[in-house]
Amino acid sequence: MKKFFKDKEHLVRMAALFAGGIALFVIARAVLVPKGFGLYGHYRAGALADNMAKPLVHAGRAACGECHTDKKDELSKGKHAGIGCEACHGALARHAADPSEVKPAKPEPKTLCLRCHTTNVAKPAKFPQIDPKTHMDGADCHGCHASHAPDKEPKP
Amino acid sequence: MTSDRRDFLLTAGKLLLVTGPAAAFLEAAESGKEMEPKYRMADHYWGMIIDIKKCIGCGNCVRADKSENNVPLEPFYFRTWVERYHIEGGWSEHPDVDSPNGGYDGFPEKYPAGDGAKSFFVPKLCNQCAHSPCTQVCPVGATFETPDGAVLVDKSYCLGCRYCIQACPYGCRYIHPASETVDKCNLCYHRITKGLTTACCEACPTGARQLVDLKDPKDPVHEFLRTHTVQVLKPHMATGSKMYYANLDGTVR
Numbered sequence: 001m002k003k004f005f006k007d008k009e010h011l012v013r014m015a016a017l018f019a020g021g022i023a024l025f026v027i028a029r030a031v032l033v034p035k036g037f038g039l040y041g042h043y044r045a046g047a048l049a050d051n052m053a054k055p056l057v058h059a060g061r062a063a064c065g066e067c068h069t070d071k072k073d074e075l076s077k078g079k080h081a082g083i084g085c086e087a088c089h090g091a092l093a094r095h096a097a098d099p100s101e102v103k104p105a106k107p108e109p110k111t112l113c114l115r116c117h118t119t120n121v122a123k124p125a126k127f128p129q130i131d132p133k134t135h136m137d138g139a140d141c142h143g144c145h146a147s148h149a150p151d152k153e154p155k156p
Numbered sequence: 157m158t159s160d161r162r163d164f165l166l167t168a169g170k171l172l173l174v175t176g177p178a179a180a181f182l183e184a185a186e187s188g189k190e191m192e193p194k195y196r197m198a199d200h201y202w203g204m205i206i207d208i209k210k211c212i213g214c215g216n217c218v219r220a221d222k223s224e225n226n227v228p229l230e231p232f233y234f235r236t237w238v239e240r241y242h243i244e245g246g247w248s249e250h251p252d253v254d255s256p257n258g259g260y261d262g263f264p265e266k267y268p269a270g271d272g273a274k275s276f277f278v279p280k281l282c283n284q285c286a287h288s289p290c291t292q293v294c295p296v297g298a299t300f301e302t303p304d305g306a307v308l309v310d311k312s313y314c315l316g317c318r319y320c321i322q323a324c325p326y327g328c329r330y331i332h333p334a335s336e337t338v339d340k341c342n343l344c345y346h347r348i349t350k351g352l353t354t355a356c357c358e359a360c361p362t363g364a365r366q367l368v369d370l371k372d373p374k375d376p377v378h379e380f381l382r383t384h385t386v387q388v389l390k391p392h393m394a395t396g397s398k399m400y401y402a403n404l405d406g407t408v409r
Contacts, residue, residue: 034313043300047310052195054346057224058355083361087216091223091355116214116361121267122240122275123212127362 058086059096067099071148078149088112088147113141195349201305201371202343203398204357205380206279208405210364213238213277215259220359221281222260224344231257233330235341236281236356242267243274243407251407278401278408279365281356282307282328282341283389286396290320290329299338305370305398306343314338325393343367370398 036045064085065072075081086092088107095102119129132138141147146154221227221236238259242252256263259277267275284307291299291307298314301307314337321329321338332339344354352358353367368377380386380402387404388397401408 037297040303041297041300043297044310044313047298047300047308047313048197048302048345050311051308051342051345052349054225056347056350056352058220058347058352058358060347060352060358080361082363084358086220087359087361091220115216115262116212118262118265119269120213120263120265121269121271121273122242122263122277124209124276127212 056093057091059091059093061085063096064092074146074148077152078146079151080148109142109147110140113145113147197302197304199371200348200369202348203284203305203368203370203377203400204281204343204354205366205368205377205386205400205402207364207384207402208276208278209403210362211238211277211279212362212364213240213259213263214361215262216359216361217279217356217365218258218260220355221341224347224355225339225342227339228333229260231260233332233339234258235328235339236279238263239278239280240266241274241276241278241405241408243405244272246274248407253409274405276405278404279356280326280328280389281399282343283326283395283397283399284341284343286398287394289323289325289393289395293319293323295319302345306345306348307340308342308345309338309340311335311337311339325390325395368400 034044034046037043039045040048061084068085071085075083075085089104090107092102092104095104114132117128117130119131123129136144142154144153146152215238217236218234218238221234222229225235227233227235236258237255239253239255240259240263242254244252254266263277267273284305286301286305288299288301288307291301294300295317296313296315298310299307299320300310316331316336316338318331318338321331324340329338329340331337344352344356347354348367354365357365357367366377368380369375370377377400381400384402386400386402388395388399388401389404389408390397
């Protein structure tokens, strides 16, 4: 029996080396692997919150309608009913957050109208299109069409 | 303390009266807690329907996306872009495709009217694949599919190794010059988790794109998928794309 354990010192040293190695691995892993990694899959769960945290730039049509009820009504009765406010007026989350401080620029009507309604063979045939050179000799769109409800005449 | 039967009954009666309002108050407090706008991932599974017949190539989606997500304005950084297809004879292995500045400035007329060719616009963006090739090649787990069906990038973890850019069969990724990490459409994750639609859908004037929640039984997407001819891009690659294109021509790559 005594002979069997005569080289036990070697075993103890080996075991200590392994234990040290495992401890080092566990500590290194705890330090290097970020918090929440592996909660949903092979990625950092906190990345979802990072993606959510970005500030809004477009407020959304519901936010516009909270104050501009008259425009909302006008829009809902015409051919432009399905269009969001920011499709023409641009991104306005900053205006929605602080309406008195940040004032949106008034959109330039002709550029906006022609952006969608200029003829193009790739456009769906049913979509209303005009050639700006020949249609009413290039007159101002708002002479005949109300911008929020273009199938109606503008209010004087 | 001494109490007779009369006292006992009086106290018990008072307590009985109090329980009703107390229960109602507790219920209101509890339901108030539930009414808080809290996003539950398990309740959603996001996708998009894109109707080719409605796209007019105005470029509103491209502009809205660039402003919402700080995409550089150079004509080679896009999270979403619009392509114009022009196919003489109706079918071609190599259709004529162009996308001037990704459609950011619209599409100036290039073809004569009535030339008999088939012509249409195809809006493109990250397909939010359920089995994304891009997430499979990431060596560090910096890009991944979320349980609610979005493919996101962990900017703080991305090495910028560009493997995913090569892996994406739809060409939807780029290296953002400011951070030197990869960037792509994240389906406006900051918006959809707040109950808003994506910036591109918000700005689309014809409703050619619509964000859909496939887990919401009331979402019109279910009716749409039943009643329309729907296809995904590159179906042979089995990416599990969740961008459902209606009226998509077979020549589109």
